[in-house]
Amino acid sequence: MRLKLGHDHPAVETVVLLVSEAVTNSLVHSDSRNGGRITLALADFHDFVQVDVTDAGGETAPEVCGDLLAEGGRGMLLVDALARKWAVQDHDAGRTLWFQVAYTRDL
Template sequence: MGNLLGVIELAGIPESASVAREFVRQKLGAGHPALDDVTLLVSEAVTNSVVHSDSRNGGKVRLAIADCHDLIHVDVVDAGGDTVPHVRGDLYAEGGRGLMLVETLSHRWDVYEDAGGRTLWFQVRYTRPLK
């Protein structure tokens, strides 16, 4: 179990990535040890949703973030689409490195689809500072 920090519904437009980053900064706070990694991965996941899913062009993307004591759990839910998100192995391609970053920086991640759409989730481990 953990503590749900917040849920936000975003428009399926590229500008929503910056809104999502600010949401993460507000919910985790400036001193959180996982802030940089979670902010980067949320930005990549939301960007993937608004560019590649059926949520693009003004649909909806939902972002949820929870603190589970030694990890941050994030869900990015979109309308799904014709293709399944996957890691591309080309480091020199102009795009397509978002999920490579998710795979590298997260503790665990996956994608699943159901009647409600597609969810990309990931978890980022962190160590709480001693008080």
């Protein structure tokens, strides 16, 4: 992520954090965890970055955990708090979690 966006990109830290959370969710919770594929797509639209994380899907979709004291489940809480928009879409290839991180550039 850092190389694609650039180390000085205004959204790089947030994007790296949220990608880490989303890919970890795929590795732990999706059917991709047993050697399946996880695909990551990144696009910069000049005032937001969109990230798509696609995996094989699973029994449950990513959701925000309401229990702040739970041992896990806070990754989607971070996505919900830091992304300007996010959603989960099921499709023939599996499931995609996408999110957008807004930013402004200093002139």
